[in-house]
Amino acid sequence: MCEQDNRFQTMGQQFQRRSWAEPWKIKMVEPIEMRTREQRAQAIKDAGYNTFLLRSEDVYIDLLTDSGTSAMSDRQWSAMMMGDEAYAGSRNYYELEATVQEYYTYKYFVPTHQGRGAEHMISQAVIKKGQYVPGNMYFTTTRLHQEMAGGIFVDVIIDEAHNTISDHPFKGNVCLDKLTALIKDKGAENIAYVSIAGTVNMAGGQPMSMKNVKDLRALCDQYNIKLYLDATRMAENAFFIQEREEGYANVSIKDILKEFCSYTDAAWMSSKKDHLVNIGGWLAVNDEALFEKLRNMVVIYEGLHTYGGMAGRDMAALAQGIRECVNEDHMASRIGQVRYLGSLLENWDIPIVKPIGGHAIFLDAKAFYPHIPQDQFPAQTLAAELYLDSGVRCMERGNVSAGRDPVTGNHRFPKLELARLTIPRRVYTQAHMDVVGEAIKACFDNRNNTKGLKMVYEPEYLRFFQARFESL
Numbered sequence: 229m230c231e232q233d234n235r236f237q238t239m240g241q242q243f244q245r246r247s248w249a250e251p252w253k254i255k256m257v258e259p260i261e262m263r264t265r266e267q268r269a270q271a272i273k274d275a276g277y278n279t280f281l282l283r284s285e286d287v288y289i290d291l292l293t294d295s296g297t298s299a300m301s302d303r304q305w306s307a308m309m310m311g312d313e314a315y316a317g318s319r320n321y322y323e324l325e326a327t328v329q330e331y332y333t334y335k336y337f338v339p340t341h342q343g344r345g346a347e348h349m350i351s352q353a354v355i356k357k358g359q360y361v362p363g364n365m366y367f368t369t370t371r372l373h374q375e376m377a378g379g380i381f382v383d384v385i386i387d388e389a390h391n392t393i394s395d396h397p398f399k400g401n402v403c404l405d406k407l408t409a410l411i412k413d414k415g416a417e418n419i420a421y422v423s424i425a426g427t428v429n430m431a432g433g434q435p436m437s438m439k440n441v442k443d444l445r446a447l448c449d450q451y452n453i454k455l456y457l458d459a460t461r462m463a464e465n466a467f468f469i470q471e472r473e474e475g476y477a478n479v480s481i482k483d484i485l486k487e488f489c490s491y492t493d494a495a496w497m498s499s500k501k502d503h504l505v506n507i508g509g510w511l512a513v514n515d516e517a518l519f520e521k522l523r524n525m526v527v528i529y530e531g532l533h534t535y536g537g538m539a540g541r542d543m544a545a546l547a548q549g550i551r552e553c554v555n556e557d558h559m560a561s562r563i564g565q566v567r568y569l570g571s572l573l574e575n576w577d578i579p580i581v582k583p584i585g586g587h588a589i590f591l592d593a594k595a596f597y598p599h600i601p602q603d604q605f606p607a608q609t610l611a612a613e614l615y616l617d618s619g620v621r622c623m624e625r626g627n628v629s630a631g632r633d634p635v636t637g638n639h640r641f642p643k644l645e646l647a648r649l650t651i652p653r654r655v656y657t658q659a660h661m662d663v664v665g666e667a668i669k670a671c672f673d674n675r676n677n678t679k680g681l682k683m684v685y686e687p688e689y690l691r692f693f694q695a696r697f698e699s700l
Contacts, residue, residue: 248564249556252654255302255553262619269616275648277612277681278438278698279621279637288619289660291649294587296342296500296507298653301552304545305505315340320543321534324510327547331482331554332459332497333489334512336519340530341537343460343498344369344650349525350456350496350511353518362410363423365430368629368690370423370458372510372626375634382410389431390643392592397649399434399583400465401428421644425458426488427464430537430644432623433461433566433585435468438476445491445538455571457495463490463502463553464586467563481516482554494518501587503549504653508542567660568652572665576688578672581646588650591668593626597675602627602641603678608697610671613678618667622649624646 230633242610263271265288275281279292290297308617312318325337334476347370363370364385384406388396411419422444427433448455466484470476476484476625489495495512499505511526515517523533530537536548552558563586571586577594593600593607600606607626614620626645633640649664671678685696 239616242354243583247284247414248561249530250511250561250565250654250657251555252301258290261285262417263288265616268619272612272615274495276685277608277699278692278695278697279611279615279623280693281292281696282397282615282621286619287615287621289656289664290649291588291664292621293651294501295498296505297565297613298501298504298506300545300549301654303552307544308541311539311544313414313540315535318540318543319546320540324543324547327550328510328512329689331332331550332512333486333512334495335355336512336516336517338511338513338533339536339538340496340509340511340524340526341542342368342500342507343496344373344509345530345537346498346511347373349522351382351527353521353525354454354456355379359418359420360403360410360414361420361423361654362407363434363539364400364429365427366552366630367429367458368631368692372631372690373422374423383430384410385428388426391433391577392432392590392595392646393642395583396516397435397471397583398437398440398578399431400425400436400544401440404443404447407444407447411451411453416453419451421454421456421493422448423456423458424492426462427458427468429461429587429630430485430646431585432590432644432646433464433587434581434583435472435586436488437473438469438484439473441488441491450527455491457489457492458497459489459495460498460501461523462495463559463589464559466554466565467559470584471579478612480554481556481559485554499546500550502545502553504552505542505549508538508546529577539559546696562651563654563669565656565658565661569649569661571650572661573668576665576669578668581644588648589620590625590644591647591649593645593647596647596672596679597678599676600678600680602645604640604682604700606680607645607647609678610683612697613671613674614667617670618663620649620664620667622647624648628695633689676687 271286275682329630361379362382386403388394389399481579499508579592581590592650597606609625630640679700681697
């Protein structure tokens with residue numbers, strides 16, 4: 229643990245020193261309003277018990293996602309005023325390109341409007357029909373783009389990642405034995421690439437270790453397989469390496485991030501998370517031929533290769549956000565707020581994924597509602613109940629998010645049935661976290677009286693965004 233982090237390491241734990249404070253002050257506020265319980269009951273019913281379909285004006289504390297919901301700094305707002313809105317060759321593009329190269333190490337850079345656009349292009353450019361894409365647990369949009377390109381996703385994460393009460397410090401690690409067995413069974417030529425993510429979202433925001441990515445790099449080199457990174461929350465992953473891995477306590481988050489990326493061949497990014505902006509993303513690669521292919525594709529799907537769907541002001545704010553996201557005080561405060569909420573729930577014996585991850589608290593809906601079978605969507609039920617109780621919006625990460633098997637058409641029943649409370653960066657205070665914790669406790673106290681849901685509308689793709697339910 230570096231010296232700066234010592235000031236924050238007790239946040240949400242038994243305080244050993246003095247009270248902590250966020251490393252920023254508030255210049256502007258956005259009013260929020262609590263609806264009555266009757267209004268909330270009508271709102272969640274109208275939304276089909278899907279928190280994605282709620283109107284934001286009906287939400288009191290919004291923990292649906294940290295994607296594009298963070299508060300920008302005065303320097304980011306200032307950068308937006310310097311946006312060069314030229315259609316081609318904006319100076320903000322060149323600034324952003326240089327910043328990505330400096331902080332993430334890759335040679336070639338392609339901007340996209342957000343991470344989903346980057347996932348689509350890399351999948352279409354690299355995956356051949358029938359190839360396997362092993363990864364450290366699926367993410368919804370990533371897997372869908374891989375499958376739509378003809379790929380077959382295979383989970384090769386370590387077993388501890390599927391155990392909510394395991395205290396393994398790096399539950400995002402790839403199991404090298406699983407990966408080796410897959411390569412030997414299917415053949416290296418049938419592996420499109422190995423797909424990894426930092427602070428694995430669906431596992432509860434759990435990080436990968438530096439040792440694991442080094443070993444993974446060696447294994448991929450042995451079989452001549454590319455290693456691609458979802459870098460969306462890699463700054464948070466770097467924080468955990470600094471805190472937990474031997475030899476990195478006195479290494480900066482910036483340098484840890486650069487070293488981790490140096491072991492991979494390419495990365496895609498949703499800048500709406502770590503980079504503290506409302507929109508934006510990118511692809512970055514080391515292979516020049518792949519870069520030329522992607523630079524051509526971006527013109528078709530996103531916009532010219534010097535803006536990729538973003539305005540010049542968006543690229544300016546994004547470049548500044550990259551610089552801010554590796555700030556030691558910022559990251560310690562960001563993780564500390566998540567831990568503060570988690571510690572409240574642990575004190576009340578409310579089941580959550582452990583250890584507490586980087587961007588969210590994940591409630592274990594199976595343990596929360598052991599009487600509700602998984603085909604009655606306990607995590608979706610919990611998200612709806614929390615909104616009904618207090619106007620707090622979270623989201624489901626379980627059966628609904630897992631979707632259906634493309635071959636059998638049956639529900640996928642993941643081992644983890646979770647409700648995710650995602651903390652936007654620099655938006656809410658400790659008092660908001662107290663309100664959220666008490667609301668979860670109220671739902672937990674009433675858990676035996678809660679019934680599940682049935683799905684009454686299901687879209688073809690990514691059903692968790694638009695599916696509708698009725699109460700049982």
